Amino acid sequence: MKEFTNRVAVITGGASGLGRAMAWRFAREGMKIVLADIEQTTLDATLKEFQDSGHEAIAVQCDVSRAADVEALAEQTLAAFGAVHVVCNNAGVAPGGLVWEHTVKDWEWAMGPNVWGVIHGVRVFTPILLKQNTEGHIVNTASVAGLLSLPGMALYCVTKHAVVTLTECLHHDLVEHSDKVRCSVLCPAYVPTRIAESERNRPAHLRDDRPKSEQDLRREEGLRHAVESGRISADQVADAVFDAIRDERFYILTHQRIKPAIETRMQDILLERLPTNTLKR
Numbered sequence: 001m002k003e004f005t006n007r008v009a010v011i012t013g014g015a016s017g018l019g020r021a022m023a024w025r026f027a028r029e030g031m032k033i034v035l036a037d038i039e040q041t042t043l044d045a046t047l048k049e050f051q052d053s054g055h056e057a058i059a060v061q062c063d064v065s066r067a068a069d070v071e072a073l074a075e076q077t078l079a080a081f082g083a084v085h086v087v088c089n090n091a092g093v094a095p096g097g098l099v100w101e102h103t104v105k106d107w108e109w110a111m112g113p114n115v116w117g118v119i120h121g122v123r124v125f126t127p128i129l130l131k132q133n134t135e136g137h138i139v140n141t142a143s144v145a146g147l148l149s150l151p152g153m154a155l156y157c158v159t160k161h162a163v164v165t166l167t168e169c170l171h172h173d174l175v176e177h178s179d180k181v182r183c184s185v186l187c188p189a190y191v192p193t194r195i196a197e198s199e200r201n202r203p204a205h206l207r208d209d210r211p212k213s214e215q216d217l218r219r220e221e222g223l224r225h226a227v228e229s230g231r232i233s234a235d236q237v238a239d240a241v242f243d244a245i246r247d248e249r250f251y252i253l254t255h256q257r258i259k260p261a262i263e264t265r266m267q268d269i270l271l272e273r274l275p276t277n278t279l280k281r
């Protein structure tokens with residue numbers, strides 16, 4: 001995509017963290033912004049910042065795991081701005097734990113925003129982008145957890161692997177059907193955001209009454225620490241996303257030092273050996 005001024009960007013999970021940083025990056029290019037998020041108070045505060053800075057923006061409260069909410073998001077975007085050019089399916093949550101200890105509610109909660117949110121975003125927005133017949137780009141936020149298999153992170157890894165392959169398949173389908181619409185998959189490692197506090201947005205009906213074990217609490221503390229000590233900022237990730245859209249790059253790997261771990265996993269598969277715990281290397 002080469003033209004950004006007055007084009008329209010929709011960003012899910014846009015109230016906080018990576019989504020918010022992407023929205024600012026796009027706004028600085030003169031784009032009109034649609035912030036979508038489940039968290040109303042943060043959404044209102046973020047929208048106010050954009051409007052106070054003179055940017056054209058709207059906010060849509062939306063649970064991306066719900067088909068009807070994402071359909072309404074597209075309708076409100078078109079009603080406000082008449083078109084959509086960049087769609088970032090970015091909203092997500094990051095639960096951790098041992099794979100056999102997760103409850104059905106844990107799985108349903110994580111699959112909601114992380115997988116269904118991306119499915120709905122692609123399902124609803126791609127036909128609109130194709131029909132417009134103008135340049136467009138979809139960015140799906142996965143994670144390096146979509147390229148690795150890590151201990152204590154099965155739920156997260158399963159959902160993020162799904163996003164990687166969904167986006168790779170989307171790329172193939174787009175190339176066969178359009179020369180104007182493209183996509184990218186964003187795979188960062190740790191970036192300081194509020195992702196370690198994902199439980200804050202867990203819907204009441206998917207909350208778990210299971211008391212947290214010592215091990216759960218230690219794991220949560222470990223995640224919080226890892227996220228806080230991430231050396232690449234949300235703004236740097238947003239720059240990488242913008243560059244990838246402009247330069248038509250598919251894989252957005254923001255943390256170069258993680259690449260040997262990805263290579264090790266690929267080698268494990270090709271050499272048919274036991275999976276390496278790349279966290280221990």
Ligand SMILES: NC(=O)c1ccc[n+]([C@@H]2O[C@H](COP(=O)([O-])OP(=O)(O)OC[C@H]3O[C@@H](n4cnc5c(N)ncnc54)[C@H](O)[C@@H]3O)[C@@H](O)[C@H]2O)c1
Nearest residue numbers: 013016017018038063064091092113143190191193194195
């Ligand atoms: N921060 C990291 O270290 C990191 C690394 C790799 C990938 N990611 C991914 O980046 C994306 C953004 O996360 P972040 O790090 O900015 O965290 P964050 O918690 O700061 O932002 C996530 C946003 O998603 C929103 N959200 C959660 N569930 C939602 C739902 N059902 N519908 C709509 N909005 C919902 C939250 O309210 C929040 O504003 C996620 O997909 C996450 O998995 C983050």
